Amino acid sequence: MEHAELALNNPPATEPLDAPEHWRKFAPDLDVDNVLFSELIPGGGHWSYLLSRGVSLRLTALDAGANLALVLYSAREKLERYNQPDSLKAQHTAHYTRGHVLMSDMGRALASLTADSLGWHDPLGLLLDNRLLHEKFGDHPYQSFRNGMYRSGRDGLLIEIGKYGLSKRDLVAPVNFFSKVTVDDEGRFHFVPNHAQAGDYVDLRLDMDVLVAFSAAPHPLDPNPVYAPGKVGLAAWRSGPAPKDDFCRCFRPENARALHNSDMLYLA
Amino acid sequence: MTATAIRIQESPLDPAAALLDHTLPAGEPYLLAIEQGQTLRIVDVEGNQAVDVIFYNRDDPAEHYSASETLLRQGGIYLTTGSVLYSDDGNPMLRIVADTCGRHDTLGGACAAESNTVRYALQKKFMHSCRDNYLTALQHADIGLGKRDLVPNINFFMNVPVTESGQLTFADGVSAPGKYVELRAEMNLWMLVSNCPQLNNPCNAYNPTPARFLLWDAPSQ
Numbered sequence: 001m002e003h004a005e006l007a008l009n010n011p012p013a014t015e016p017l018d019a020p021e022h023w024r025k026f027a028p029d030l031d032v033d034n035v036l037f038s039e040l041i042p043g044g045g046h047w048s049y050l051l052s053r054g055v056s057l058r059l060t061a062l063d064a065g066a067n068l069a070l071v072l073y074s075a076r077e078k079l080e081r082y083n084q085p086d087s088l089k090a091q092h093t094a095h096y097t098r099g100h101v102l103m104s105d106m107g108r109a110l111a112s113l114t115a116d117s118l119g120w121h122d123p124l125g126l127l128l129d130n131r132l133l134h135e136k137f138g139d140h141p142y143q144s145f146r147n148g149m150y151r152s153g154r155d156g157l158l159i160e161i162g163k164y165g166l167s168k169r170d171l172v173a174p175v176n177f178f179s180k181v182t183v184d185d186e187g188r189f190h191f192v193p194n195h196a197q198a199g200d201y202v203d204l205r206l207d208m209d210v211l212v213a214f215s216a217a218p219h220p221l222d223p224n225p226v227y228a229p230g231k232v233g234l235a236a237w238r239s240g241p242a243p244k245d246d247f248c249r250c251f252r253p254e255n256a257r258a259l260h261n262s263d264m265l266y267l268a
Numbered sequence: 269m270t271a272t273a274i275r276i277q278e279s280p281l282d283p284a285a286a287l288l289d290h291t292l293p294a295g296e297p298y299l300l301a302i303e304q305g306q307t308l309r310i311v312d313v314e315g316n317q318a319v320d321v322i323f324y325n326r327d328d329p330a331e332h333y334s335a336s337e338t339l340l341r342q343g344g345i346y347l348t349t350g351s352v353l354y355s356d357d358g359n360p361m362l363r364i365v366a367d368t369c370g371r372h373d374t375l376g377g378a379c380a381a382e383s384n385t386v387r388y389a390l391q392k393k394f395m396h397s398c399r400d401n402y403l404t405a406l407q408h409a410d411i412g413l414g415k416r417d418l419v420p421n422i423n424f425f426m427n428v429p430v431t432e433s434g435q436l437t438f439a440d441g442v443s444a445p446g447k448y449v450e451l452r453a454e455m456n457l458w459m460l461v462s463n464c465p466q467l468n469n470p471c472n473a474y475n476p477t478p479a480r481f482l483l484w485d486a487p488s489q
Contacts (some may be wrong), residue, residue, distance in 0.1 A: 120434060127336050254387055
């Protein structure tokens, strides 16, 4: 990130809300009446939201090679959180694409992938921590680099979940959107370079009230020797909860049951 | 990076010299304190039994076994001889020093009543599960650990291959009666175990069986 990008002037008092409609550039197909907000996440940046069931997120890679490590917790009961093994074994998958559901440890769908231009997002749960950040990229602290400092995915997620009283014990294995890692016969990881291109996107519908936290730091297996995480665009809109004939609901019987278990939280 | 191909290694340790020799019946929980330097052996007594294990730092139980750190550092998903189990803080917790099975799972997790409703049928919710075992052990022990600490576990003796096309498969066990894995503790540990009671899939060959745990002190210098 260039320093100039963050050296913004305050908006004039007559127009105090500097919330540009970023989504018009990277998600112009969204219905203007249903868009709620949008955001540009700088490479390495992190944020979190409490979002209601029936809201969908469009996540768009704005640079090739972007990565977004994302974790989910139930907003109602944060002891309930995204569970990687439960999600993978229920769907017999080691990648995520349209139709897949991100399940909690309580057997509920936290979120569903309702659209995807890529076909593969990495669910293997690897995360860039400070040790690897410094080994790979050296020391780039704030004092010398200001907001161009290098940030790790783990610290980004710890900061975000810390805002809600969660600690490192609570940090779960994330989904790495826009990244692809394959596993060979001997179990070894292979990072697939040049997977996501600028403009690739995925839609994530929230099936419960959730806390979403994410970091746009690089994937830990990304062989790029330069710290150059890509930007990600995020737009939220009202999609409504999963209908009866929802693609994800019909994708596998396991997903129908996980969505049913979420529906059971909203009976009134 | 360490390849994670099958590496068979037998142990010279004598069970008669073990300071602990405990057989855990099928479907039971187990919580054991292990000292730094001690060697733990887990035996798949009758074969094809999934033994679901999580390790915690006993001096700071907020520090736990981390599949993410362990897999990232060895560059692959299977555990066998030479694999080091790392904590979420990046500290070595245990080292696999012997293994006559050759492959252990890191991705399959532990069964739960709730995940059984998803995987099999809503009406399976009242069947016994690993996460009920974990919670039973932690509630009784009252050592400050709870549901939030039930992180992705190791399934010893279980074979869960990932295909190149990104599918997660549940293959026939590579284990057999009497196969064992041996780990040396690099810190003081809690070991939390569920001897898996799952009856809805072949992870225990539909017949959960006992697991045996042996512990040896570090050899005196």
